[in-house]
Amino acid sequence: MSLEIINLWYVVSAALFIFGLKQLGSPATAVKGNKISSLAMLIAVVVTLFNKNILPWEWIIGAILVGSLVGAITAQKVEMTSMPEMVALFNGSGGIASLMVGWAALYNVGNTTFTDITILLSILIGGMTFSGSILAWGKLSEVINSAAVVFGAQRFVNALILVAIVVCSVMFCLEPAVDSPYLYAVIALALIFGVMAVLPIGGADMPVVISLLNSYSGLAACAAGFAINNNILIVAGSMVGAAGIILTNIMCKAMNRSLGHVLFSGFGAVKEATKVEGEVKPINSEDAFLILEAAQSVTFVPGYGMAVAQAQHVVRELGELLEKNGAEVTYAIHPVAGRMPGHMNVLLAEANVPYDQLVEMDDINPRIDKVDVAVVIGANDVVNPAARNDENSPIYGMPIINVDYAQTVFVLKRSMASGFSGVDNPLFFGDNTRMLFGDAKQSIAAVVAEFKT
Amino acid sequence: MDAVFLALILMLSIFLGFELISKVPATLHTPLMSGANAISGITIVGALISAGSGTDMLATILGAAAVMFATINVVGGYMVTNRMLSMFKKKDVDQSGGKS
Numbered sequence: 001m002s003l004e005i006i007n008l009w010y011v012v013s014a015a016l017f018i019f020g021l022k023q024l025g026s027p028a029t030a031v032k033g034n035k036i037s038s039l040a041m042l043i044a045v046v047v048t049l050f051n052k053n054i055l056p057w058e059w060i061i062g063a064i065l066v067g068s069l070v071g072a073i074t075a076q077k078v079e080m081t082s083m084p085e086m087v088a089l090f091n092g093s094g095g096i097a098s099l100m101v102g103w104a105a106l107y108n109v110g111n112t113t114f115t116d117i118t119i120l121l122s123i124l125i126g127g128m129t130f131s132g133s134i135l136a137w138g139k140l141s142e143v144i145n146s147a148a149v150v151f152g153a154q155r156f157v158n159a160l161i162l163v164a165i166v167v168c169s170v171m172f173c174l175e176p177a178v179d180s181p182y183l184y185a186v187i188a189l190a191l192i193f194g195v196m197a198v199l200p201i202g203g204a205d206m207p208v209v210i211s212l213l214n215s216y217s218g219l220a221a222c223a224a225g226f227a228i229n230n231n232i233l234i235v236a237g238s239m240v241g242a243a244g245i246i247l248t249n250i251m252c253k254a255m256n257r258s259l260g261h262v263l264f265s266g267f268g269a270v271k272e273a274t275k276v277e278g279e280v281k282p283i284n285s286e287d288a289f290l291i292l293e294a295a296q297s298v299t300f301v302p303g304y305g306m307a308v309a310q311a312q313h314v315v316r317e318l319g320e321l322l323e324k325n326g327a328e329v330t331y332a333i334h335p336v337a338g339r340m341p342g343h344m345n346v347l348l349a350e351a352n353v354p355y356d357q358l359v360e361m362d363d364i365n366p367r368i369d370k371v372d373v374a375v376v377i378g379a380n381d382v383v384n385p386a387a388r389n390d391e392n393s394p395i396y397g398m399p400i401i402n403v404d405y406a407q408t409v410f411v412l413k414r415s416m417a418s419g420f421s422g423v424d425n426p427l428f429f430g431d432n433t434r435m436l437f438g439d440a441k442q443s444i445a446a447v448v449a450e451f452k453t
Numbered sequence: 454m455d456a457v458f459l460a461l462i463l464m465l466s467i468f469l470g471f472e473l474i475s476k477v478p479a480t481l482h483t484p485l486m487s488g489a490n491a492i493s494g495i496t497i498v499g500a501l502i503s504a505g506s507g508t509d510m511l512a513t514i515l516g517a518a519a520v521m522f523a524t525i526n527v528v529g530g531y532m533v534t535n536r537m538l539s540m541f542k543k544k545d546v547d548q549s550g551g552k553s
Binding site: 017018021022024025026027028030031033034035037038041044045048049051053054055056059060062063064066067068070071072074075076078080083086087090091093094096097098100101102103104105107108114178210211214217218220221222224225226227228229230231232233234235236237238239240241242243244245246247250333335338340341342343345346349350352354355356357358360 | 455456459462463466467469470471473474475476477478479480481482483484485486487488489490491492493494495496497498499500501502503509511512513515516517518519520521522523524525526527528529530531532533534535536537538539540541542543544
């Protein structure tokens with residue numbers, strides 16, 4: 001196949017990628033969209049095999065076999081709760097691949113300076129995506145401490161690394177060679193920079209990092225596309241880059257923080273929130289059942305704590321019973337409810353909650369006062385009215401689901417850690433709030449049992 | 454000229470990407486991310502080509518390793534996305550989990 005025909009097929013592949021992404025815009029067509037996208041990938045790979053200048057066959061077959069096996073097993077085995085870790089690892093694997101593509105492209109003869117620069121970009125972005133993703137994976141899976149690591153001279157050290165990267169890159173471009181010491185320096189510096197970039201980010205900010213690394217892995221593919229003069233890499237890579245940036249932006253907005261703030265400052269100076277005092281009103285499962293039975297509309301507000309307690313299946317069961325009882329049941333999901341964008345939706349879908357019952361924060365808030373019972377399960381910050389009222393609260397300004405405006409609020413909580421005072425969530429003391437203490441799964445199961453008797 | 458042409462493609466794809474992806478609802482953001490992840494495995498095309506024209510052993514090894522890593526991305530990404538998307542069901546379709 002001549003190069004023109006191969007390039008023509010790349011155009012077909014690009015069109016299919018775009019169409020596939022468009023189909024991903026609705027849950028009804030998303031499965032098809034994903035298949036179209038994978039068909040696009042298949043076409044791109046197969047036509048590339050007709051290029052005369054490719055790797056020896058035995059190497060290709062071996063590499064694809066091993067890669068497919070690892071990818072397929074991981075994809076089948078992974079728990080839905082561990083999706084963030086898996087995405088982080090896959091991002092890293094994309095990053096290292098781009099680094100290697102760039103590196104190998106140096107062996108081509110007759111590279112222009114422009115090509116050399118794009119090769120370096122591919123190595124840089126790929127390298128920092130790789131090391132950053134591995135560190136992110138470590139933090140997510142708690143292999144290493146997930147807290148933000150901030151030290152005094154951090155910005156200075158980072159600036160120093162950046163300067164060193166620029167200097168080494170310039171030196172390399174002046175005298176490009178596959179065994180240039182500056183090349184090795186750039187690779188090493190890229191890896192160090194990736195670690196330094198993720199180090200100061202921790203805890204609740206991890207969803208931002210995964211989105212951002214996702215974006216980088218696309219940009220790395222994009223740079224590799226420039227390095228080897230290939231359109232399809234640029235088209236597909238920039239789509240991924242755009243996707244990552246959009247998700248990063250959504251996550252930042254949902255936490256009321258700027259991207260710069262997330263990236264450089266660890267967790268900002270914590271102000272002392274105004275202490276709220278009051279009396280909580282505990283109820284038992286029997287009372288909860290009586291209130292729920294009379295409710296016309298019920299909204300569940302899940303947080304990651306629900307998934308930790310593995311309560312999503314019993315929650316769905318309660319939801320179904322309530323529906324049979326004539327109530328309208330919805331699940332209100334805050335953008336940062338899980339550990340990555342859209343994570344909570346996947347966890348609920350896994351528990352067979354139909355997707356038309358999943359509603360976004362902006363849809364539920366205008367009509368939350370018409371909700372009879374809002375059931376908060378394993379969520380805290382995302383329903384904390386202090387974000388609205390208390391300027392001293394560390395989460396002040398963060399958009400929340402206004403459950404305190406609902407007629408009645410049930411909060412499922414293991415216990416009241418600090419007794420009757422000192423808790424910084426005023427929701428617990430609201431007049432319309434009832435606390436259902438105990439393990440979330442057992443509490444809900446008890447209510448379900450009441451329904452069945 | 455070649456560089457300018459590639460830059461034009463880059464610019465257009467970024468705008469198109471923003472248009473397409475900002476329409477994806479929050480419900481599908483995790484599958485979108487893993488799906489995008491699979492797409493970023495397009496580096497596999499680069500990996501197949503990049504090492505080809507040289508005869509250097511190191512280039513071949515780098516290329517093959519890149520093919521392997523990119524394949525993990527592609528195969529794993531698409532499969533897990535498909536697995537997730539298949540779990541999203543509409544209400545009338547889902548009758549399996551109901552207890553009587």
